[in-house]
Amino acid sequence: MPKYDLISIFPGYFSALDLSLIGKARASGLVNISVHDLRDHAGGIHKSVDDTPYGGGAGMVMSPEPWGKAIDEVATSQANHLVILTPAGKKFDQAMAQEFASFEHLIFACGRYEGIDHRVTEFYSSQPQFIVHEVSIGDYVLNGGEVATLVMLEAIIRLIPGVLGNPESLAEESHTLTVEGEAIVEYPNYTKPVEWRGLSVPEILLSGNHGAIKAYRTQEAVKRTQNRE
Numbered sequence: 001m002p003k004y005d006l007i008s009i010f011p012g013y014f015s016a017l018d019l020s021l022i023g024k025a026r027a028s029g030l031v032n033i034s035v036h037d038l039r040d041h042a043g044g045i046h047k048s049v050d051d052t053p054y055g056g057g058a059g060m061v062m063s064p065e066p067w068g069k070a071i072d073e074v075a076t077s078q079a080n081h082l083v084i085l086t087p088a089g090k091k092f093d094q095a096m097a098q099e100f101a102s103f104e105h106l107i108f109a110c111g112r113y114e115g116i117d118h119r120v121t122e123f124y125s126s127q128p129q130f131i132v133h134e135v136s137i138g139d140y141v142l143n144g145g146e147v148a149t150l151v152m153l154e155a156i157i158r159l160i161p162g163v164l165g166n167p168e169s170l171a172e173e174s175h176t177l178t179v180e181g182e183a184i185v186e187y188p189n190y191t192k193p194v195e196w197r198g199l200s201v202p203e204i205l206l207s208g209n210h211g212a213i214k215a216y217r218t219q220e221a222v223k224r225t226q227n228r229e
């Protein structure tokens with residue numbers, strides 16, 4: 001079963017992982033998630049995890065020592081995929097979610113403040129049993145990597161076999177659908193009632209003509225994809 005170790009100074013963020021599909025996946029033994037408090041590895045009476053930046057500048061930088069200890073504690077002799085959340089990282093997308101869903105062990109390092117001392121990336125990149133991924137969930141700045149980790153886990157875990165009740169829905173959703181090899185977003189969906197506030201469900205969806213419905217949905221999905229750009 002895939003193992004996810006999450007390291008943060010705010011472990012409380014991850015209580016959402018007891019809910020919904022991810023909660024069920026954990027309870028039924030499809031994924032193993034462990035949350036670790038970085039402060040357990042901080043020294044001194046103040047349990048400090050940050051310090052001022054060399055070279056000057058605003059804000060604080062997370063010290064490498066507690067991170068090194070916390071990561072070493074959860075590392076195994078197998079491939080350790082270390083995900084460092086940072087707005088400077090590679091942009092997360094559906095292809096990355098699919099790739100990460102195939103990994104047996106992910107460690108998420110949730111930095112705060114101005115980020116983690118860069119030697120943590122450098123050191124683990126030089127270790128043969130580690131593969132380091134600096135990842136951003138989008139071009140905006142969060143206060144820390146916790147919410148970014150929740151986003152990534154939600155996208156990754158639903159791709160693990162057995163997690164979704166109806167795996168066929170995976171093939172038909174946004175960013176997995178393709179037209180002529182290009183990923184597109186999903187067509188608009190409708191359910192009952194057939195009329196709501198003067199708006200009707202498109203006639204063709206009621207026709208029972210599966211070929212025509214498929215063509216209509218593809219056309220609408222392409223339109224939506226173009227409108228996003």
Ligand code: ADE
Nearest residue numbers: 085086087136137142148
């Ligand atoms: N930490 C702060 N901003 C972030 C972002 N956009 N993605 C990932 N981690 C972050």
